[in-house]
Structure formats: structure tokens, C-alpha cells
Amino acid sequence: MGRPLAITGLGAISAAGRSAESLSAALATGADGLRLVTDPALPLTASFPTGAVRDFHPPGSRNAALALVAAREALAAAGLSNLAGVGLAIGSCTGGMRESEACYLSRGSQEPAPVFTHHLIGRIADQVAQELGTTGPLTTHAEACASAACA
DSSP states (O other): OOOOOOOOOOOOOBTTBSSHHHHHHHHHTTOOOOBOOOOTTOGGGGSSOBOOOTTOOOSSOHHHHHHHHHHHHHHHHHTOOOOTTOOEEEEESOSOHHHHHHHHHHHTTSSOOGGGGGOOTTHHHHHHHHHHTOOSOEEEEEOTTHHHHHO
């Protein structure tokens, strides 16, 4: 049998809430955070409701930055500061939707662009672990529409 596992802190950032507590409260009232988005980098979102986190424009990978916000909240809730041996589990549907959509719109059906080498779903966990300095096991789980493709 493996070593015991404990989930000691939760973190979240989503269209419906910017913390685990605010997301839980929004879901309890039936709020979903979906809306039409006007974003030049994601022009297709103006056509149908999208669950995008508002006013969040980090440099680099947006997905990794979102994961880092949630991870920092979880660590603070857990009261952890020494991350030696601490593992990291992330759920995501892509490694970079903004970059993927921009590339698709500019390249069409051409061969995949080199930018996709940084979009691997596991890349997010790698970036967050590197930023936080965790040294335990890393895992990334496919969520939403990506779940069937990974099944």
C-alpha cells in the first residue's frame, strides 16, 4: 500500500468565482459565469457564451497562470510553506486555448505550428511546479470536452 494522501487545501479561479469560496457560493446560487466575451485574441467567443475569467491578462501561458493562482490559494489554505515532496494535481482541458485559437485563425489547416509544443496538457503542471518549487509527483487530468479524447 502507498503512503497516505491528504488534501489539505483547495484553490480555484473561474468565470464564476476567483477563489474556492466564491466559486462554491456562486454554484450554490446557480450562477455559472458564462457570458459573451469581446476579446481580440479569442474572436470566436463573441458568438456564444464563454466561461472566461474576467480581467486576467498575464504574460505567457494564461492556463499556467490561472493554475498558479489556484495553487497558491490551496497552499495558503493548507498553511504549507515547505513544498519538498508536495505533489500537484491539475485538471485542465488544454495547455493554451488562447494560443491555439490564435494559431488556428492565422494558419488555417496548415501543418501544426511549433507553438503547439508548449500546449501539451501536462505542461501546465510542469510550469506550476517549477514556479512553486514543489518536488513531489505531478499529474494532470483531462477535464471537460478533452475527457473523451483522453479516455
